[in-house]
Amino acid sequence: MNLSHFDFSIILHGKFAEMLWSGFITTIQLSSISCILAFFLGLNIAVMRMMPFAPVRFFAQCYLEFLRNTPLIVQLFFWYFGSYQVLPSFVNNWLNEMSFEFAAAVIALTFYTSAFIAEDIRSGILAIPKEQMEASRSSGFTYIRSMHYIILPQAVRLTIPPLINQFLNLAKNSSMAMVIGVGELTYQARQIESQSFKSFEAFFAATFIYICISFAITGMVNIYDKKVLNPMGKGSH
Amino acid sequence: MDSIIDFSVITNNFLQFMIGRYPNGPLGGLALTLILAFISVLLSIVGGLILGLMCISRNKFISIPVSMFVNLIRAMPLLMVIFWMFFILPAMTGGKFPENGTVICALTIFTSCYISQIVKAGIASIPRGQSEACMSSGLTYWQSMRYVILPQGLRNMIPSFVNQFVSLIKDTSLGYIVGVSEITQVAQQINNRTQNYAAEIFIFLAIIYFIICFAFTSLSRWLEQKLSWRKSI
Secondary structure: OOHHHOOOHHHHOHHHHHHHHHHHHHHHHHHHHHHHHHHHHHHHHHHHHOOOOHHHHHHHHHHHHHHHOOOHHHHHHHHHHHHHHHOOHHHHHHHHHOOHHHHHHHHHHHHHHHHHHHHHHHHHHHHOOHHHHHHHHHOOOOHHHHHHHHHHHHHHHHHHHHHHHHHHHHHHHHHHHHHHOOOOHHHHHHHHHHHHOOHHHHHHHHHHHHHHHHHHHHHHHHHHHHHHHOOOOOOOO | OOOOOOOHHHHHOHHHHHHEOHHHOOEOHHHHHHHHHHHHHHHHHHHHHHHHHHHOOOOHHHHHHHHHHHHHHHHOOHHHHHHHHHHHHHHHHOOOOOHHHHHHHHHHHHHHHHHHHHHHHHHHOOOHHHHHHHHHOOOOHHHHHHHHHHHHHHHHHHHHHHHHHHHHHHHHHHHHHHOOOEHHHHHHHHHHHHOOOHHHHHHHHHHHHHHHHHHHHHHHHHHHHHHHHHHHO
16 A cells, blocks of 8 residues: 555545534534433442342343343444334434434433443442441431432542543444444545545544544543542552 | 334244355354354454563563554444454455455454453563562573463453453444344344334344343353452462
């Protein structure tokens, strides 16, 4: 391969640059919306996973295992093609009024990621000494209240580095939304390739953007690790 | 919209789910998924060990470029790796490259990079004193790696390896994108043909993946408990 054959000007200006930009924006929107939803869903699942009431625990366990052990692409297909059979029709009508591809991708990414986030938060909860729960229960807090006011604020603080990593995975996984036609970055790269036959340039640009996103997110973890969790250097907490 | 779940579409097409159009065409379905996963697992164990050892090499001309490569691949979505392979491999071999090979190459490179990090961490978990002891008993670097460090390190890595393989099995579903007739592709074909049974088809597909992956996840959890006595010493 000879680098002088490649023409990057084609993706730096004009229509293709706009396509890449819109793909980037869609990737960011898709990842951020799913990330916020998955965080709150994962938080609830993690608490359910540790409830003293066994049936709830069992339900959360099944939820986690099923979502973690199925490929994301299958879940995307399920929500995109099969949701009209399982969701009530008013939900479907509402989803159809929005961009249905985008909504299906958000649903699939949210559920998929929430399972991984729940496991991370759970290990954060396990890192909090058991006595704290016992103390707050014996001061008259209910289980949910002691979780809410005592355990979770500390657990989430410990969980932030793995959570940011999950966000990184989510940003990378969002590329799979192209299979159901969401116009995110990979989809746009594919479009540019088929319209201009410039596959190297298109994929180079898309890959470059993904790598920038990933390194930005990894940088955030490192800064948080240094500034907040380990301000005195390694192993101080 | 009526919401009647009817699983007869599964029983009617069961054989196609399992082996694709095998006697009349190429092998596909679940059988192809398992073959792709198996080959990629074997190759990526080898690749991961080599990359991992290169990452911790004392020669900076090896460790720095290899670490950069590993970090670049880890920063990319797998889909991008597949697309790169999809157009680099034919350009390199100067002809058409089979889709199965493309997916195996992409999965191997991608998983090797993740495994190399596990290898790196596993070797770092062995106390430094051991390699110092090896050195002072006159073993060379490679001898101490081969007889002392790796056998213990690998033992600690096994559960993480198994977890990585679960991801790999899930990732074979991305072969769908380059047209490999593995089980996700077969399911999509059946879905296109039968039109109205998408939920049933994809629930069944999810269940198949779940059974395989859950077996491995349970194995890894069991191994973690079984091997943990070592770490406590």
